[in-house]
Amino acid sequence: xxxxxxxxxxxxxxxxxxxxxxxxxxxxxxxxxxxxxxxxxxxxxxxxxxxxxxxxxxxxxxxxxxxxxxxxxxxxxxxxxxxxxxxxxxxxxxxxxxxxxxxxxxxxxxxxxxxxxxxxxxxxxxxxxxxxxxxxxxxxxxxxxxxxxxxxxxxxxxxxxxxxxxxxxxxxxxxxxxxxxxxxxxxxxxxxxxxxxxxxxxxxxxxxxxxxxxxxxxxxxxxxxxxxxxxxxxxxxxxxxxxxxxxxxxxxxxxxxxxxxxxxxxxxxxxxxxxxxxxxxxxxxxxxxxxxxxxxxxxxxxxxxxxxxxxxxxxxxxxxxxxxxxxxxxxxxxxxxxxxxxxxxxxxxxxxxxxxxxxxxxxxxxxxxxxxxxxxxxxxxxxxxxxxxxxxxxxxxxxxxxxxxxxxxxxxxxxxxxxxxxxxxxxxxx
Amino acid sequence: xxxxxxxxxxxxxxxxxxxxxxxxxxxxxxxxxxxxxxxxxxxxxxxxxxxxxxxxxxxxxxxxxxxxxxxxxxxxxxxxxxxxxxxxxxxxxxxxxxxxxxxxxxxxxxxxxxxxxxxxxxxxxxxxxxxxxxxxxxxxxxxxxxxxxxxxxxxxxxxxxxxxxxxxxxxxxxxxxxxxxxxxxxxxxxxxxxxxxxxxxxxxxxxxxxxxxxxxxxxxxxxxxxxxxxxxxxxxxxxxxxxxxxxxxxxxxxxxxxxxxxxxxxxx
Numbered sequence: 001x002x003x004x005x006x007x008x009x010x011x012x013x014x015x016x017x018x019x020x021x022x023x024x025x026x027x028x029x030x031x032x033x034x035x036x037x038x039x040x041x042x043x044x045x046x047x048x049x050x051x052x053x054x055x056x057x058x059x060x061x062x063x064x065x066x067x068x069x070x071x072x073x074x075x076x077x078x079x080x081x082x083x084x085x086x087x088x089x090x091x092x093x094x095x096x097x098x099x100x101x102x103x104x105x106x107x108x109x110x111x112x113x114x115x116x117x118x119x120x121x122x123x124x125x126x127x128x129x130x131x132x133x134x135x136x137x138x139x140x141x142x143x144x145x146x147x148x149x150x151x152x153x154x155x156x157x158x159x160x161x162x163x164x165x166x167x168x169x170x171x172x173x174x175x176x177x178x179x180x181x182x183x184x185x186x187x188x189x190x191x192x193x194x195x196x197x198x199x200x201x202x203x204x205x206x207x208x209x210x211x212x213x214x215x216x217x218x219x220x221x222x223x224x225x226x227x228x229x230x231x232x233x234x235x236x237x238x239x240x241x242x243x244x245x246x247x248x249x250x251x252x253x254x255x256x257x258x259x260x261x262x263x264x265x266x267x268x269x270x271x272x273x274x275x276x277x278x279x280x281x282x283x284x285x286x287x288x289x290x291x292x293x294x295x296x297x298x299x300x301x302x303x304x305x306x307x308x309x310x311x312x313x314x315x316x317x318x319x320x321x322x323x324x325x326x327x328x329x330x331x332x333x334x335x336x337x338x339x340x341x342x343x344x345x346x347x348x349x350x351x352x353x354x355x356x357x358x359x360x361x362x363x364x365x366x367x368x369x370x371x372x373x374x375x376x377x378x379x380x381x382x383x384x385x386x387x388x389x390x391x392x393x394x395x396x397x398x399x400x401x402x403x404x405x406x407x408x409x410x411x412x413x414x415x416x417x418x419x420x421x422x423x424x425x426x427x428x429x430x
Numbered sequence: 431x432x433x434x435x436x437x438x439x440x441x442x443x444x445x446x447x448x449x450x451x452x453x454x455x456x457x458x459x460x461x462x463x464x465x466x467x468x469x470x471x472x473x474x475x476x477x478x479x480x481x482x483x484x485x486x487x488x489x490x491x492x493x494x495x496x497x498x499x500x501x502x503x504x505x506x507x508x509x510x511x512x513x514x515x516x517x518x519x520x521x522x523x524x525x526x527x528x529x530x531x532x533x534x535x536x537x538x539x540x541x542x543x544x545x546x547x548x549x550x551x552x553x554x555x556x557x558x559x560x561x562x563x564x565x566x567x568x569x570x571x572x573x574x575x576x577x578x579x580x581x582x583x584x585x586x587x588x589x590x591x592x593x594x595x596x597x598x599x600x601x602x603x604x605x606x607x608x609x610x611x612x613x614x615x616x617x618x619x620x621x622x623x624x625x626x627x628x629x630x631x632x633x634x635x636x637x638x639x640x641x642x643x644x645x646x647x648x649x650x651x652x653x654x655x656x657x658x659x660x661x662x663x664x665x666x667x668x669x670x671x672x673x674x675x676x677x678x679x680x681x682x683x684x685x686x687x688x689x690x691x692x693x694x695x696x697x698x
Contacts, residue, residue: 023691024610025638027698028617031666034625071628145628327485348485355485365493366486410490 035073036144037089037109038065041080046098048081056126057094057102057133063178064137064151068384070407071145083107090144096122102132106140114143127181134176150380153177154429155387156204157403158192159184160422167191168422172206172223177380177428179403179416185223186230193218194242197429198249199291202226204427205233205252207241220254222269234267242286243267246293253277253287253296253313264298266313277313278320286332289313290339295359297323297333297342308333308344310359323361332376335359336383336408343367343377343386343408354388356408367410374404378428384408387416387426609683613692616641616676620694623670626663635663638695641671643687647678655693667696 040061043051051057058076065074073089083091091107102118116139118132134151141149159173161184172192175182186192190210197204204223218241220234234240238257245252251268262283266275278284282302289296296313299306308324311317324330329347336343342359345352351373357364368374372392379386386408389401403417403426417423488496638656643649649671657664671694679687686692 023640023693024613025693025695026613026617027695028620028624028667028670030697031624031626031631031670032621033631034627034666036627147628346485356490364486365490366488367490369489369492409494 033070036071037087038072038074038092039080039084039087039089040065040074040076040092040094042078042094044081044093044095046095050078051096052078054096057096057129060130060133061092061094061137064134064149065141067150067178067405067413068141069413070384070411092140102129102136104136104140106143108144116140130176130180148382150177150382150385150428152430153381154197154201155179155378155403155416156185156195156197156427156429157417157423158195158206158425159417164189170422170424172204173423174204174225175416177416182417185225185228186221188230193425195425195427196244196252197427198245199247199430200249201429203245203249205243205245205254207243233269233272238262244287244289246289247291253289255285255287264296276316278311279316284309287313288334288342290335290359291337292339295335295339297335297359299331299333306330308342308357310342321361323357323359324364325361326364327355334377334379336379337381338383343379345375345377345388354386354410365410367406371412376425378426379408380405380428381430385413385428387428389424389426390415392419605682608680609686609691612677612679612683612687616674616692616694619676620670620674623673624667624696625670626666630660630663630666633660633663635660636696636698637664637667638693639664639667639671640690641687641692641694642690643676643679643692645678645681645684645688647676649674649676650688651690653690658696663696667694670696 040058043054043057045051055078058078062074062076065072080091081093089109093105093107095103095105097103097117100121102122104116105113106116107113116136118136120132122129122132131152138149138151141147141151154174154176156172156174158170159182160168160170162169168191169189170191170193171184171188172186172195173182173184185204186206188208188210190208193207193209195204195206202225204225205220206223207218207220209218217235217237218239219232220240220243221230222233223230234243234254234256236256236258238260239255239262241255243252243254246266250270251266253264253266255262256265256274257263261281262285263279264277264284264287266277267273277287277296278298278300280300280302282300284298284300284302287296287298294312294314295310297308297310300309301307302309303322306329307322307327308330310319310321310323312319323333323342324344327346327348331345331347331352333342333344335341340359341356341363343354343356346355352375353369353371354367354374354377355364356367367386368388368390372390374388374390377386377388384407385405387403387405390404391399391401400420400422401424402415402419402421403423404415405413407413635658636656637654637658640653640655641649642651642653652668652671654664654668658667
């Protein structure tokens with residue numbers, strides 16, 4: 001009996017041990033982004049007097065931070081010398097000190113205060129002084145978010161300068177990230193296409209279709225922003241186009257068709273050595289490279305229609321992987337800076353629209369719709385934005401393509417080139 | 431004869447004692463001193479699977495707007511890239527918590543000890559239960575409209591099918607069902623207040639908080655059982671719960687909520 005009692009006691013004890021209450025974990029999901037309140041006031045002189053004639057300084061700061069509208073709720077005034085009572089957020093006061101330097105005091109929500117002073121003296125020329133505002137905006141952004149901003153970045157693009165008969169003359173331009181300070185770089189009197197900048201932004205490669213030349217060919221040119229000189233770096237028969245710099249800036253990937261079939265090659269700019277990267281009988285064009293250079297994405301008609309592929313460019317045809325399986329006509333795949341996703345255009349409903357897909361082929365999402373025909377996307381240096389050309393205004397005479405910026409989720413920020421000017425092929429760089 | 435019986439009883443007692451000790455040892459092994467033992471937990475989640483069979487017709491912005499409106503339905507969107515049979519239903523995904531549960535549940539321990547394969551019961555929901563669940567989740571009338579819109583996506587490129595709930599196979603009794611119905615409403619309420627500043631978002635952080643709720647639906651206590659390692663992140667998650675007005679639970683399940691049977695995962 002005693003043994004049975006012990007047996008039942010042990011059995012009872014074991015049941016008690018494992019009769020724990022069952023707890024349930026339930027997922028709340030990803031958090032929404034909490035916008036940070038930013039109040040920008042000024043500009044003032046050292047005595048606190050409002051400098052209304054330099055209000056463009058405040059307007060530029062406001063405009064900069066409104067790009068990151070996903071993160072910031074921006075408001076401004078020209079008279080608040082201190083943080084308004086009850087305001088919860090970051091207060092930014094713009095000053096021009098006695099040495100005529102731009103000075104910004106920012107007062108964070110947690111009470112911390114910082115001051116940033118531009119090393120340069122304001123020249124009173126708002127065009128050239130804008131860069132100081134961008135530099136300080138960048139510093140503030142970095143302190144608030146811990147990340148780099150787009151404020152010091154530039155965008156290269158091709159814009160129409162004039163018409164010769166029916167043919168448009170398109171040249172290479174460069175502008176600030178917000179479309180300001182746009183200036184013409186080339187004067188070929190021809191048709192510039194598919195530019196790409198080096199990582200440091202000092203060199204640009206582009207292709208030129210020159211009808212005035214004896215032999216009509218698409219040649220590849222290199223433009224040095226320091227010397228402002230252009231040189232031909234590849235003029236093989238057929239296509240010399242779609243070039244992109246490798247991270248070091250000494251080599252490029254480009255599409256060549258001198259062997260009859262368009263393929264992707266690596267070209268050493270110094271030695272001119274050519275190495276094939278793709279070697280398929282199908283057309284392989286338009287490479288884009290991840291920032292670490294370990295992966296390229298390109299367009300190929302291997303399945304019978306243009307689809308997006310990725311591969312390891314360290315060897316010919318290494319680890320070629322098809323990424324897109326849908327779409328009538330996909331074009332211009334471009335890597336995000338971290339190499340995790342690819343933005344591309346695809347023909348749908350009689351126009352191009354932009355889509356985003358993970359570099360492993362997952363998470364295909366549509367970014368644009370009912371917004372004209374949208375092509376030629378490029379990621380910003382921080383991966384937060386995408387610039388693209390949009391054909392929205394179509395008159396009886398011509399179709400105008402305008403450059404727009406949206407965030408990476410497809411929320412339109414605005415146009416960066418005028419509505420009456422024709423600009424295409426934006427390329428974002430540092 | 432008596433001797434044989436005594437020997438058998440002794441063997442049986444010894445075996446039971448050994449099994450008990452092994453079980454206790456096994457359970458203690460997985461226990462983190464600093465956190466609550468999560469060995470006897472289950473993950474409750476709704477999910478929607480999207481099979482891409484064409485280019486998406488709706489933009490990400492549109493889908494986000496739909497998702498916001500349909501928060502009553504809950505769920506996450508999982509996409510696959512290849513053209514697949516639209517009727518295929520995703521099997522329950524193996525995740526750490528289910529694995530943890532499998533490792534430590536009494537049933538599984540017995541299974542391991544006996545070396546027998548235990549058939550995994552797929553949860554079958556009766557039409558009555560489904561109806562009840564739907565009505566409890568549909569806190570706003572817009573949900574049915576949104577669901578219809580989501581269904582409409584099937585015709586326009588995206589195949590959406592209701593994912594398999596990860597509730598597990600044992601929640602068959604009415605009380606368990608009521609408890610599940612209640613806790614499935616909680617994330618939708620908390621999510622409204624679940625916001626992070628830019629410096630905390632997309633960092634891959636995660637925390638889990640045990641919630642103690644009284645009969646009025648008031649949060650009476652919170653316990654961070656798994657910290658993200660970032661105090662600000664944990665604080666934001668705690669604030670999101672405190673700010674939420676939770677519905678009152680049915681009296682039959684109050685005791686489970688008072689004793690903290692609900693753990694909220696931020697985000698999972």
